[in-house]
Amino acid sequence: MGDYTSSELVSIFAMQGFAGISLFSVLLLMALGLAIIFGQMGVINMAHGEFMAVGAYTTYFMSSLTETYFPSFMPYYFIFAIVVAFFVAGILGYLAEFVLIRHLYKRPLDTLLATWGLSLIMQQSFRTLFGAREVSPTLPDWLLGSYQPTETIDIPLNGMFVLALTAVVTLGVFYLLYKSSWGLRVRATTQNRVMSGAVGINTKKVDRYTFALGCGIAGIAGAAFTTIASTGPTTGTLYIVDTFMVVVFGGAASLIGTIVSAFSIAQAQSILEFFISGSMAKVYTLFALVLILMFKPEGLFASKVRR
């Protein structure tokens, strides 16, 4: 590496650091919704990826709509689309809970199967509605290109956007779960469902809204990822493995665990990827994960709830 000036190397390391943080924010945003549902309700939502796709398709739909009818609104529609994606995915999640999941709470393995079936139904619906081709929404100009603090550093704007969005969503989830009275009810239900019911908490309602919130956050994640990649009917399946990896590694019932786990997986992967090839980086990351889970099967942050 003789022909590099030290400032160039510094820039590369700065950009590589940001690549790691950017991957961290992507993984965290993917996993948050699943962690809430899995952690608070014990439901393994195999359709999580498809709820992300719902968010992504909503963004695509909003983009086409804006382009056709309100072209002057193009620079701003994306923020609006994220909010809509949250509500569309949330409402679908609410319905899914009402129609399907609530009948299966006592049978956790069946929820696995049922949500997997749901994911297949959703994939086919995307294919019917939007076609098999992958689509991309037209992004506003402020999301394209890079920010250049110095001559040699390029920080991707879409990466910064996803990072900021992840921060907002994570803080929002923390506020909801640990500061609001609704969060208190959710946590009470998680700890002791019968007792919570006895003191007058409508646990069924809590379940429904928790599920809807988890799916809504998946929708936000999906909307955000349209800035990075394209959306197709089976896009969800690309993300679901990484998502589960983050949640399981972090420890099922812990939001802090999810954050720490997303951070360590992202850093491990992006640093390894810088020095060895992409495929092998993934292999080593997964290998390390398996090793750690062998010694800590509960994940990094085991839940302290007595069962």
Next chain:
Amino acid sequence: MKYSGFSKRHNELRRHILKGFMALPAAIFLSTSCIAATPPTSEISTTGLAVTDDTVTVGILHSLTGTMAISETGAQEAEKLAIKQINDMGGILGRKIEVIQEDGASDWPTFAEKSRKLLVQDKVAAVFGAWTSASRKAVLPVFEKENGLLYYPTFYEGLEQSKNVIYTGQEATQQILDGLNWVAKEKKAKTFYLIGSDYIWPRTSMKIARKHIEKVLGGKVVGEEYKPLGDTQFGSVINKIRLKKPDVIYAAVVGGSNVAWFKQLKAAGITSKKQTLLTISVTEDEVLGIGGENLEGFYSIMKYFQSQDNENNKKFVAAFKEMWGDDSVIGDVTQAAYLGPWLWKAAVERAGSFDVDKVVAESEKGDIELTTAPEGYVKLHKNHHLWSKARVGQWKKDGQATVVYTSELIEPDPFPAGYQ
């Protein structure tokens, strides 16, 4: 209830036998009461293919779902267009072509399973399909064992020639070598960074490219990188490329990953103003998903671009848009897929038979030509590949390319000496 499984199977078996008996007199009746104008079925099909007195059945096998759907949709649309046009002209040997379509679902074992279904169960006379090399390698043993006939449309790495496959795309020397020669000459490129998706085509292509760069062009490969199929995170790779400062990024990223790759390149500030990029995996089809603004100024090496200005192509583009909508675009493989049914028609008519062995024997004579091909004149070589020209296109914001270089007609050479 205990024996219900058995009796059900028994019933099915009985029904199967009954159906067989019922079909027998019908078959005899049909084959004897044939119309004189078209050759009788017994003459043109002796191996039990799905040929009747007025139809012949073929298979189409592409991914309609999964990460490859973005690329393969166009190919199957083109094949259907060609089949429709052939049917409108009266079909082949007096038979209309009927299509059975199967979905390979971007999954290689599924491709093998579906091709077995098409050949064994449906007895199709030919299959138009497969896209990635991995899917072709998966179906190849099936076609060889069942003696089927596959028209494979994609540009690919070469190093293969099967009796049961006609390759309508270009092999490596018709694409990779000319592209590298062009970029070395025009852009004075000396250092190359190779990046591809992690499966057989990019890996073999890069192996050939590396040999050519190092041995023939006297250049240097400063990095070689593969990403898992469907991966969407390119941040670290892009930084590695920045560190190496190559003259040319030589890319073979496919499918959905392609979109992420170009979006992130643009977001990282690597544009055609600062960096020459030559790719062997982007056609108009992919640009639709990637977005022209993310590709503007980068180069692709292909044998066909939709913007090509000739009469054949104008007719083809118009017919394609009429059938599949004004928004549809046509990429290199889509055009190559369109050639499949026409080449098959030519060979069948010469052989006067749908039998695979006879059709292959005609194809192997090396003088079947298509003067109506949208890419221009093509001719089928003895080695099952097409003579074709290589073209370099520079992408514009609107998703179309300007052709900046066209080669001479290149002889296909699937086993180039010194590259294996």
